Amino acid sequence: MKSIAADRLRELYLRLSAAYGPQGWWPAKSAFEVVIGAYLTQNTAWASVERSIANLEARRLLSVAAIRGLPEVELRELIRPSGYMTRKAAAIKAFVGFLDRFYDGSLENFSEETPAIARERLLELPGVGPETADAILLYALGRAAIVVDEYLRRVVTRHGLLVEKAKYAEIQALGKAAFADDLPTERVQHCNEFHALMVEVGKRHCRKAPLCEGCPLAWDLRASLTPVGRGYVET
DNA sequence: CGCCAGGCCGTGT
């Protein structure tokens, strides 16, 4: 059984998708580049990430083998534009070390893990929290993961689909429910476009304003919802 | 000058 909130989130997604079209995420030429970008974009503007990626690309360093052979101090300088260079360089190095130790240095081998195991392993790595783990699962490993970022949090709380203090797992469960009835292949594609739309539309219309002012799809869903426990029911 | 960006982590309550 699917909740009313999940139905509404799905409807919201379908409208955004129809209005804005395919987003073409993740912008990268390889799965490994997605991983690098996922680390670098943490609390960082994408334009800054692009500069770092360009630095690596220019030196042909966008591969597991190349990062393995690159001294960490040099990696820091190349990713400097993205900020947090000390932590991010160490984290990226740790990811490569992780592939080397358990997957013969192959991201493809790692991607064969079941999604649940892969997620657990990712969360054990330094510099990988729930959002980065789910972004890697979805955009680098091709798994049907719901990525919960600040934009999605704003959407589901401001539209009254969840209460303000909803946790990551609760928001993720709602997103998962929204696509629960889709076939596996379709579900991956929906998850892909879903997060991309949250970010791209959210960047323009859904920042710090108390409501999503200016958003072309800002319906007031709260009108017919009443808070019950941690969620809402239709009234 | 201030705030923020496609978060995560260590520390204190």
Add this chain to the structure above:
DNA sequence: ACACGGCATGGC
């Protein structure tokens, strides 16, 4: 369990 500050850099 939760709140809070630090982490680095560049754009506006």
